[in-house]
Amino acid sequence: ISKLVKGAPKNVLWGLLQVLSGCAIIVRGQPRGGPPPERQINLSNVRAGALARRAAQSQPDVKDTPDEPWAFQAREFLRKKMIGKEVCFTVEVKTLQGREYGMVYLGKVNTSGENIAESLVAEGLAVVRREGIRGTNQAKAAKRGQWSEGGGAHTIRDLKYSIENPRHFVDSLHQKPVNALYLKTDGSETPEPFAAEAKFFTESRLLQRDVQIILESCPNQIILGTILHPNGNITELLLKEGFARCVDWSMAVYTQGAEKLRAAERSAKERKVRMWKDYVAPTANLDQKDRQFVAKVMQVVNADAIVVKLNSGEYKTIHLSSIRPPRIEGENKDKDKRFRPLYDIPYMFEAREFLRKKLIGKKVNVMVDYIRAATAGAETGPVPAFPERTCATVTIGGINIAEALISKGLATVIRYRQDDDQRSSHYDELLAAEARAIKNGKGLHSKKEVPIHRVADISGETQKAKQFLPFLQRAGRSEAVVEYVFSGSRLKLYMPKETCLITFLLAGIECPRGSRNIPGGIAEPFSEEAMLFTKELVLQREVEVEVESMDKAGNFIGWLHIEGVNLSVALVENSLSKVHFTAERSAYCKTLQSAEETARQRKDKIWANYVEKPPAELAQVSEEKERVANYRAVYVTEITDGLHFYAQDVETGENLENLMETMRAELASHPPVEGAFSAHRGDHCIAKFADGEWYRARVEKVESPAKVHVFYIDYGNREIVSSVRLATLPPSFSTRTLPSQATEYAFAFIQVPQDEDARADAVDCVVRDIQNTQCLLNVEYPGATCPLVTLQFSDSKDDVGLGLVKEGLVMVETRKEKHLQKMVTEYLNGQESAKSARLNIWRYGDFRADDAEEFGYSR
Known part of the structure; x- marks a missing residue:
């Protein structure tokens, strides 16, 4: 049956890998550039009980074989004594079938190491087949193991090979650590590259070790879990060494920190180890300044794309990584209806509004995740063409905008192929946010009826516009959102309270026209600059509009204000528009004319080639440029700390x-x-x-x-x-019945002190003299946020601002406009009077440059 193996190796030092039973082990040699060889060694001359064996599922008539008495205890005795230790073995016999029998010792040499077979027999966990193995009499005398009374029926395990309800089993443990024994690593019939090395990596650390497991989830009757070991997390180690990749579908249930797994995988990719040896990062070709930068958001294109302005002044479209905006499945069946994605796709408007209110005009941090290459599209069929897209993670104040959008149910996460690395660097957070949104029934995941936006577009609809005009005229200032900028002075507005879209033309100015509005298609100089100026100032911002009239095409004409700035005045001030003759009948006429005069004197942009009129012509119009004193009665209700009222x-x-x-x-x-x-x-x-x-x-x-x-x-x-x-x-x-009655003004010809004490003295004086009193007011010239005016006491007709100058509470702001020189001279004379009397800010005599800085005035 067997024969002695001549020349069999003696004193071979190998490591123990696995204990198969009480009398059989598997040893493994030292690795040499790959997984080392393995050998099964059966202990000579002893026999331990056979472990239970599950019947093959292909043989339904064959039953499972239970443990023999003391079989499991014998296996456990060897496992605890030998796993992870170095052993020395001598092969004594090799059968025709290739099975090897020998003696196994703990340690490096058999002369001093512990004889495993004798230790097993001494514990009564194995019986001797022939003389020469010590310990039998000792075990019998002590009645250990198989020699104990009762026959050992209590040592037979009641094993179960299946769980009736795996999901309930997992839920019952509430993701708490459970003690377990790592028994086996399954392999594939057609192993992929590095599969054998990965198996060795895991088995050499965990096989037959005592571990703890956390049962995470049970999708489709498959139990997912995490193995915990005092020396580390094998999942992270496999990823870090390039033996594994992250799997999206199960990352969401991993409770030990999915970011740790992504970081481990990222480390392997950066070092290009094993399965990542040919890896190329999605942003490998980008410079650091192009990978991460700060930019200002200028426009929200739709629910997953924004336009930002870089520090260089360049505009760039950024797509939010790994998210899909709301969409309609299938084709739009209503062919007669003009399809408007923003209003007709459920939750598209809510998504756009969320981004608009959160981002417009704000600076954000952009971290580019990948560049999606352009696609040509199909010549026939529905496959569209897409330009190259820069996809990035955009954050503001530490908040990931894509994650916030998804958590509100206003977008979904794109699912990728497992080997597709072009995805968000925070992909797991996006998946977790989507799971929360689904659980809470937010937005797209809600079971409620989808919101419907019935927005009437009356742009170019002359008859509808005529019906709507009186309503807007009576409303005074109405709230609006600038949806689109066609040119410097032509915009499309969304009126939220009226739920309509209108085309709006700025009143009082004549802006350079673009190529689309001129026969021949040649744009006027500075038309593009005017359009960009208007875009930067008002696009997708909340504004207020005053509608005065409409043109023959159904476009409304009026004034647009944003944060106290009149857009018509701003365009004129920045030399991007001229005053139109229709401004003469408006309340902003003087403001516009003054702004135009200042712009002409600078001679830039549209006034670069301006030539002043000859003196004869100036004399002819000098009368028109005289200061107009048209005082009207007002009641002063409030004085601000900045000396506005x-x-x-x-x-x-x-x-x-x-x-x-x-x-x-x-x-x-x-x-x-x-x-x-x-x-x-x-x-x-x-x-x-x-x-x-x-x-x-x-x-x-x-x-x-x-x-x-x-x-x-x-x-x-x-x-x-x-x-x-x-x-x-x-x-x-409402303000439609009666417009807001409080109007903000500032004093003309004076500089407000920046020093708190000096400014407080001036404010106290004004509060004492004019608050809650009736005065006379005249607008002198426009300001950045409000009109600059002179104010007179209604009884004495004394100038309030001039009084502040004479009291030494403020300094004079000189103006260069010719029609204002008489007033400026009067104010400067008042200032000299205060200097002579050394009043307040002039108490130390002549006001030097360093004094001016102390009181917050400009040099």
């Missing part, structure tokens, strides 16, 4: 009193429900002031329900109130 026109004061009286009577009979109003920035509302009365207001900022910043639109004062002191403004008392 708010005033009401006395002429319309009675209208305000009537409105307030009627409104308060209606509120008294139908009181608002406390706490029912939800404040949002820009909303008009009513606010209860300290006197217990309700006033019209506008919400400027919402910090929390307890801290809402409001501006009282008829009086000019501001306050921080709780939302319980706010209520909805009844429509019959």
